[in-house]
Amino acid sequence: MQPQYVGILLNDSTYRGIPNGKTGTESMENYQEAAEMYGLIPCFFRIQDLSLETCTAAGYIRTTSGYSLTELPIPRVIHNRAIYRDKQAHQLIDRLLSWGIFIYNSSTRYGKDTVHLMLEEDPVIRPALPQTVRANAASIRSMLEQHGDLILKPCRGSVGLGIMRLRRDKFHDHFTYSRSSPSAKGWRTVRLSRGNLPLLLRKRIRALPFLAQQRIPLAEYAGRPYDIRVTVQRGLRGVWEVSGMFAKTSPPRTFVSNIAQGGSAYPVREIFCRSLPGMPPDLLIERTAHFAIQTARSLSKHMPYAADFGMDVAVTSEGLLYFIEANGRDQRYGFREAGMEEVWKETYRKPMGFARYLLDSGIWPAY
The missing domain is CATH 3.30.470.20 (ATP-grasp fold, B domain)
Structure with missing residues (x-):
């Protein structure tokens, strides 16, 4: 009986750490144990390791002496754990899907505005759903007047990077932000005159798309x-x-x-x-x-x-x-x-x- 492979599509940094067992928050051992439960052999590779010309994948497979680079036919089923921002990668994934290859989580990043x-x-x-609008100076002032407490978050981002809070009390507004991230040590709160949007906030929402969202207590x-x-x-x-x-x-x-x-x-x-x-x-x-x-x-x-x-x-x-x-x-x-x-x-x-x-x-x- 031919072995049945499941592909695990990884980002470069995780993939490079496989031979030395330094794969960050991803556990290769957990994948290995889980795949074996279902009679599968996991093969770990990156998007650039897939060849549409030869229909092969070059990836790491565990052997008795550790992980070994192996070339094999592109697995019929691939679990995507990578994030791709370039058009070429998405086009390659679309091609594979059109061939009948299952790539689940084919896209792992959706904008917060799109999801909303x-x-x-x-x-x-x-x-x-908390009330949520695209952030600009006018919408932020209107939402703050309505709700009194807002979360300002980038439409695209993860692990809380770039997120800010703006809340209002009887006399002032209060702006909470971090300049050093990801780090809880860099957080600070400044008091503002009511309706006065700080320069840092205005710079951030001009540089990138942000959402202004009602903060749930x-x-x-x-x-x-x-x-x-x-x-x-x-x-x-x-x-x-x-x-x-x-x-x-x-x-x-x-x-x-x-x-x-x-x-x-x-x-x-x-x-x-x-x-x-x-x-x-x-x-x-x-x-x-x-x-x-x-x-x-x-x-x-x-x-x-x-x-x-x-x-x-x-x-x-x-x-x-x-x-x-x-x-x-x-x-x-x-x-x-x-x-x-x-x-x-x-x-x-x-x-x-x-x-x-x-x-x-x-x-x-x-x-």
Whole structure:
């Protein structure tokens, strides 16, 4: 019987670290164990390692003596973990898809404005969206007047880079920002005259597209606001499932909960029990999971070949749920930071189970 390969498409930096075991937050061992569960052999390569002329891929495969560079036919199923900004890479992926090769998560980066517009079309999800507009001086002043507390975020970006906060009290406005990133140490807050937009903010929104978004009043744990990261993936059955979730708290003096910015990760049940004592934690977890799956289904109607989301969900002190953002390349390591080792491994098992589903069924599942 011929071996069945699953391709793992990586960025350059992760790929280069494979021989020395220095692959950052990506665990090659987890991929290996998960693939073996489903009778698959993982092959790790980059987009430039694929040849359309010879229909081959040159990638790393683990042998008894370590990882070895091997040339093999392009696998029928490829799990994309890379981010591509150049047109040529996307054209190559489109060619492979047209040949009938399954590349799930073929695009891992969507603009926050694009995602928001997709979800606004869904009448079920729409009430759970914070009011969001394209940021300019006029829209920021109008939104601040209306809501009193805003998050300003780049349309494209990750791990909280470039994000700012503008809030209003009875006498002043307060602007929170960071010049050094990713680092919680660089955060500062300055007091402003009401309606006076700081120069740094104006420069940033002129240089790049930004969103101005109503800030949801998050529930707090030990005096720190938190949100919930929910990993939603397709697995062996081909349907959307929640692999796990954890709570992310903001560091002192900041408002961002990204772990790369100094946020902390905790098991979600523990946080719900301590921060929302009047609400059954299991019911909150169930509601959060249901909401995340609904959101993934809604997004997958617009995102062909999506199979993996890291969903950030806001929870208020009243137990209301709001959508914050969806990441097409979930970093996964937050589960390990939260001490949830088995769930961390499950976030690798699900994509390998989905590879098996695609190989066996030969069809892409419904939404």
